[in-house]
Amino acid sequence: MNTKDRILDEALTLFSLQGVKGTSVKDIAGAVGIKDSSLYKHFKSKREIFDTIVAKMHERIGEMSNELGMSDEEGGRLAADFCGHLSLDELKKLVRKTFLFYLEDDFMARFWRVANMEQYRSPEVYDVYHRLFMEESIAYQTKLFSEMIEGGYLKAIDPAILAVDFYAFIFFLLDKYNGRPDEKDEALAVLDRQVEEFYRVYHA
Amino acid sequence: MNTKDRILDEALTLFSLQGVKGTSVKDIAGAVGIKDSSLYKHFKSKREIFDTIVAKMHERIGEMSNELGMSDEEGGRLAADFCGHLSLDELKKLVRKTFLFYLEDDFMARFWRVANMEQYRSPEVYDVYHRLFMEESIAYQTKLFSEMIEGGYLKAIDPAILAVDFYAFIFFLLDKYNGRPDEKDEALAVLDRQVEEFYRVYHA
DNA sequence: GTCTATAGTTAGATAGAC
């Protein structure tokens, strides 16, 4: 890992623990093991470090979407495929994968916290946080459930209602268990329990 | 409103918009209309202002609990009374009241944001945020649903599962619509819709 | 690409006049 990437990595860690304003360039440089003045050979300002992290988050989300089959081009098709053999275990597995991505991914777990802290101070972060973690997630779930209903795998309830019901507890648990690796098993147990109940009620 | 209270009020507003670290004593004093040095006649430090706000939050939550009949002494009894004549409209009304308290209460809407921002930097705020907005809320809902089930007003599903399912979408919507007064009607419409679906599925 | 040194600014906080 080169110095530039190490700066970004340490900055993200410190930002997620102390906030952006609460983290000085000296703190970041110190964590990397260089002097604060040296850091300016890699980034022209603290702001540029933060902006680079936000840009990297967009990349990482794109990768994750592909990994989970949530990309724009393939989302519909994969969802349809998924519908073809929906079982409780598969649903639990998909939810666990998404959940653990946000909870444990080296980058995302820290970024989730930074986004939470900085959303009110940065319109760009507010947009990312609300669009990505709320609107788009709900939109994706709505689309998925809509197709599942069409395929006869879920009861015919308004998919938008199902989406909020389903995504809200994932969001709540992510917010609750972020930064608490010791309670991961508890988090997954609660998650599974809620998915099971959802399946029990809405599976056709 | 005396100067001391005006300082607290302006500080909370600025904290909720810029974060605690992002708000200087000069900013607060300026908003009140005095010099920063004068502010120190009322509070001995910026930290003391913040701590006072946290203390006030505890008071306000106590008042709210009493207003909504969620206090420790009366919670059980009121919940039982409430069970006695449960209707969809009453459930919607109770949820709306709680929801609007957090969304629109002069103090709480701003404090919600501050708590969100400062939770990782202040163990005390982390505790308040997670205990009050998560654990205790879930515990209250669990107790309420437990009694409703005993009274035969809800289907006999594990009340802890119902509590997470029910509270999670309230929490999600609070986080989503905080600071967006223009979209209040939309927020309430979504809220009602989710409550209706919950009632439809679980009402005995 | 790292260092030392330093400029320029702003922060939190105090002293003392009125």
Place this chain on the structure above:
DNA sequence: GTCTATCTAACTATAGAC
């Protein structure tokens, strides 16, 4: 209780030697 003046410390950022 408010002001002006001031202190000290910390912060962002730059210049220039190696």
